[in-house]
Amino acid sequence: MTARLFDKIWDRHLVASPEGEPPLLFIDMHLVHEVTSPQAFEGIELAGRKVRRPDLTVATMDHDVPTIGLDKPIADELAAKQIERLKRNCEVHGVTLFPLGSPEQGIVHVIGPQLGLTQPGMTIVCGDSHTSTHGAFGTLAFGIGTSEVEHVLATQTLRQAKPAAMAVTVDGELGPELTAKDLVLGIIRALGTGGGVGSVIEYRGAAVRALSMQGRMTVCNMSIEGGARAGMIAPDDTTFAFLEGRQHSPKGSSWERALDDWRSLATDDGAEFDREIRIDASALRPAVTWGTNPAQSVTIDDRVPDPSAMSTPELRQGAERALAYMGLTPGTAIRDIPVDTVFIGSCTNGRLEDLRAAADVVRGRKVSPGVRALIVPGSARVKADAEAEGLDKAFTDAGFEWRSAGCSMCLGMNGDILAPGQRSASTSNRNFEGRQGPGGRTHLVSPAVAAATAVAGHFSLPGDL
């Protein structure tokens, strides 16, 4: 009997499969942040319940934390109250918290892997749709709502109907100007925003195997933008090398036993998927989104598409609406579109490797006059490591703002926002209307393209400079 990676992880977490009910799945790690948890903690307290496994629960502050002026009290009263509430909830329920100011604070999906809390074969959930990031380690990881957060706090399990399994196979090799971000935007373009609904994606093929762990996290992170419940990549030597020696990674004989187990976490030869799509990596080019969902992208060499040339009335209507919101005219060359703001950061592209790629582009250059450019490291640790390498200096010399860790302008909850009508090149994951501030216009790109765009003032590749 052949099994897929997804089946292997699923089956080993089945606690109970009651007749006529969705199975109960055990959750190995529950990540918590300030925005989607207060009502869940309140729920368990009102019901007289307690957190079942505080030792399998870890919290941090990321969504609405300030990224400047950390020495001062938080000016936003509502955010301050929410952050205070998380602190209180963690104290009362014995949950480990990495608060603002802690060396381990950061975006929840950046700190999990960094601490070695994300390991192959685990189930990980969080009240955040980008929990799919952790699938890069061969983990079943997905976002949940606040009621489910409460369910996991109280029971350390979730009731889940088993999703379908989809394979996305990327053959060939990514060209020198291409990054994991361009790859995943290409995948979502092929899939459509709803193409993955009800499915867990396994990313396979030579181009996926060749990615670093950071690149794999970028790909899995955006699975949800194709509608998928989760994305995963089978663990291999790249995974094991990343994990070895991390704070929570197994040590000594446990490491050897874990390795033996992790090596079995791959889809068996001959196993079939419910759906399969194939992408040719060599046909890809650096991607830029033009619309208001992440599937609406073209390559940087293209022009803004013409809605009247689209195949269905639904696509046409969606494109017309998106272009009106984005203030774009069909036929405009992507490279001719000027930007007001560049944002480099987020759980998609806020890791050390991303900052290195951006710093390589801007070193010795200047941000174009009139462009506001922000670097927001994904975690306090990423920030410290980048500073140890002098990346901060490369950025500030070029005219970038060097901020502290958080979600920041990815979702604009903390005051780092676009003004209405402003246009950004952003390394984040969503270009929805108003995502980076009411009326803001977001174009999703890779860190290298974002950095080159900051220098040129309009969409550019590093090679264009």
Add this chain to the structure above:
Amino acid sequence: MPGVKRIAGRTVALDRRDVDTDQIIPASWLKRVERSGFAAGLFGAWREDPGFVLNRPGAAEAKVLVAGSNFGCGSSREHAVWALQDFGFQAVVAPSFGDIFRNNAIASGLVPAKVTEEGVARLFAALAAGPDAEVVVDVAAREVAIPSAGLAEPFELADYAQWRLLEGLDDIGLTLRHEEEITAFEASRPVWLPSLAGQ
């Protein structure tokens, strides 16, 4: 949570696909630590347009929202469900839903009625002809109907989800019936798995 068996009332027709949860409830509303009080934020940005469907006469009394495919995609924020409920909606009818939104809706007692693409097109057409028509969402029969237009469309809803909605059941209470199995499972986990104990 009270059970929900049959919903009858006015409808708002939102003929757009890929309506993401950032539109349903903008991020600035997520700083609230309460589970209610989100009605004013529902479709906050789109409501600034006086022609938006939620600003039309009678929308404030609506109980059912009919929308395009992939409704509730994007962010996991359950606040989107709470905002729809606070405004007065008890059901959303669409050809498909974002997975997390659908789970959130069922957990909070908002009915996610999945009707075929063609069925939703017929509902939109009937509502264009008679915007004030009463729509009936029958959870027990899994059917959305516009009686005045002679229209009845079946909807998909898993048995367990239907049972929970009908009875208004507390999912955690149901799960805790399996506490012995959870405890047994915990004892069998590999020793190397990470833990925050002693941190």
